Amino acid sequence: MEERKRALxxxxxxxxxxxxxxxxxxxxxxKFQDNYETFIFIADLHALTLPIDxxxxxxxxxxxxxxxxxxxxxxxxxxxxxxxxVSAHAELNSILIxxxxxxxxxxxxxxxxxxxxxxxxxxxxxxxxxxxLMISDILLYNTDVVPVGDDQTQxxxxxxxxxxxxxxxxxxxxxxxxxxxxxxxxxxxxxxxDPSKKMSKSDPKGDIFLKDDLNVIRKKIMSAVTDTGHExxxxxxxxxxxxxxxxxxxxxxxxxxxxxEKHFEGVTQYGEFKKAVADKVIEVLEPFQxxxxxxxxxxxxxxxxxxxxxxxxxxxxxTLRKVKKTVxxxxxx
Ligand code: AQP
Numbered sequence: 019m020e021e022r023k024r025a026l027x028x029x030x031x032x033x034x035x036x037x038x039x040x041x042x043x044x045x046x047x048x049k050f051q052d053n054y055e056t057f058i059f060i061a062d063l064h065a066l067t068l069p070i071d072x073x074x075x076x077x078x079x080x081x082x083x084x085x086x087x088x089x090x091x092x093x094x095x096x097x098x099x100x101x102x103x104v105s106a107h108a109e110l111n112s113i114l115i116x117x118x119x120x121x122x123x124x125x126x127x128x129x130x131x132x133x134x135x136x137x138x139x140x141x142x143x144x145x146x147x148x149x150x151l152m153i154s155d156i157l158l159y160n161t162d163v164v165p166v167g168d169d170q171t172q173x174x175x176x177x178x179x180x181x182x183x184x185x186x187x188x189x190x191x192x193x194x195x196x197x198x199x200x201x202x203x204x205x206x207x208x209x210x211x212d213p214s215k216k217m218s219k220s221d222p223k224g225d226i227f228l229k230d231d232l233n234v235i236r237k238k239i240m241s242a243v244t245d246t247g248h249e250x251x252x253x254x255x256x257x258x259x260x261x262x263x264x265x266x267x268x269x270x271x272x273x274x275x276x277x278x279e280k281h282f283e284g285v286t287q288y289g290e291f292k293k294a295v296a297d298k299v300i301e302v303l304e305p306f307q308x309x310x311x312x313x314x315x316x317x318x319x320x321x322x323x324x325x326x327x328x329x330x331x332x333x334x335x336x337t338l339r340k341v342k343k344t345v346x347x348x349x350x351x
Contacts, residue, residue: 023162025054026196028061028101028155031078032070033219035085037226037299038207040306041269042167046201048090050165056096057159057330058086063101063108064152067145068132068220081310083319085228088309099326101155106334110154113341117187118150118180127172132220153177158334161196168206169216174198188344204269210242213258229307232300239263239296240289250282250291260288263295270302 029035029043050056060082065075079100086098101107123129123146133141156164156177164174174196181193209215211224219225224242226235244259252275254261268278285291313319343349 022053022055024057024159025050025163025165025199026057026059026156026159026161027165028059028064029082030061030064031075031082032065032068033222034078034227034229035082036207036217036219036222036228037266038167038217039219040089040228041204041207041266042201043165044085044089046165046199047086047096048092050163051092051095054163056091057099057161058091058096059099059101059104059155059326059330061101061152061155064148067142067148080314080319081229083322084310084313087313087318087322088306093322093325097326097329098322099330100323103323103327104330104334106158106331106338107151107154110158110334110338110341111151113345113347114154114157114180114184115147115150117183118147118153118176122176122179123147123149126176128169135221149173149176153180156196157181157193158337159330160194160337162194163199164196165199165201168200171198171200190344192341192344201269203273203275204265207266208258208262210238210259210262213243213262226299228303228310232304232307235299235303236296239299240292242292244288244292248286248288250279250285252279260291263292267295267298270298 027043027047029039035044047056047058060079062075062079065078083098087093091098126149129146129148132145136145152173153176156174157180164170164177166174175198178195178197181195184192207217209217209224210226215221215223217225224238226238230238242259242263244263245257247257249257250260250264251257252261252264264275264278264282267273268275271278271281273281282291282294285294339349
């Protein structure tokens with residue numbers, strides 16, 4: 019039987035999940051599970067790269083599993099697990115960290131953005147070396163495709179470079195070269211209060227949170243920053259606010275941006291447009307929130323994570339053994 023290709027992705031439990039995470043990641047994940055062997059995990063080790071309250075980290079981790087299931091991930095089709103439950107991630111990280119250059123890591127946009135906000139003396143090594151752990155996450159599973167939003171594609175590119183470097187160095191196909199896959203619409207949802215900035219869970223300004231009360235969501239959308247003029251047109255430079263709302267509407271309606279523009283042709287009041295966007299977001303999030311609550315109450319999360327960790331460990335440990343052998347670490351036969 020021909021082996022299925024593998025898809026892998028994750029979310030860091032660093033903050034309450036946003037509509038950006040839903041559109042750019044969560045919703046995309048379940049599209050892979052029928053045709054790919056799919057691995058979706060909670061990147062809890064990555065969440066330690068910036069200070070985080072332990073109780074919040076724990077409850078947020080559980081929340082994300084419930085969100086995965088509510089978004090349609092089926093544990094019979096997708097291996098769902100916690101990164102820290104599979105020790106091979108940390109072990110491969112401590113090997114690969116020797117093959118990634120400081121120059122490469124210092125060029126990562128996300129590191130530059132996040133470290134800028136910190137006191138120079140207090141930037142954790144983990145924040146700097148974060149992509150090495152992400153590279154390990156991806157390469158352990160011989161991943162073919164990595165569904166991600168815009169901000170993570172640079173890290174996947176670096177993963178390809180390192181996989182290639184290792185293959186060249188050891189003259190064998192040790193690792194597969196993975197490919198980032200972005201959603202065609204909605205790879206970068208922007209803040210509602212400042213559409214020049216990404217909607218981000220660790221810098222929550224102008225965010226819609228997946229757990230927000232539906233009335234709060236409506237209010238947030240109705241007061242989203244827009245632009246002068248009255249046409250509903252996609253123009254990121256001159257109409258970033260309208261373009262962002264149009265993107266949200268199009269992606270949640272499974273339409274292209276052009277079709278969404280056509281849909282709003284003739285609408286000249288931003289208020290009417292915003293109401294339609296709010297209705298659409300609520301139409302999608304209402305049943306989603308309901309499912310999420312039912313899953314949290316059902317008590318299935320521990321079992322899903324236990325089963326997932328077993329399946330993931332088996333595959334990850336195989337790759338780890340191969341790497342250890344290749345680089346010369348002693349392995350008992
Ligand atoms: N605004 C966004 N639009 C589209 N996709 C997004 N993603 C995040 N924000 C948006 C995608 O969600 C996935 C999980 O993200 P992550 O947890 O790895 O963290 P991130 O990429 O760094 O996103 P955040 O929300 O900004 O988290 P913090 O601030 O904690 O780092 C990824 O596929 C991401 O692209």
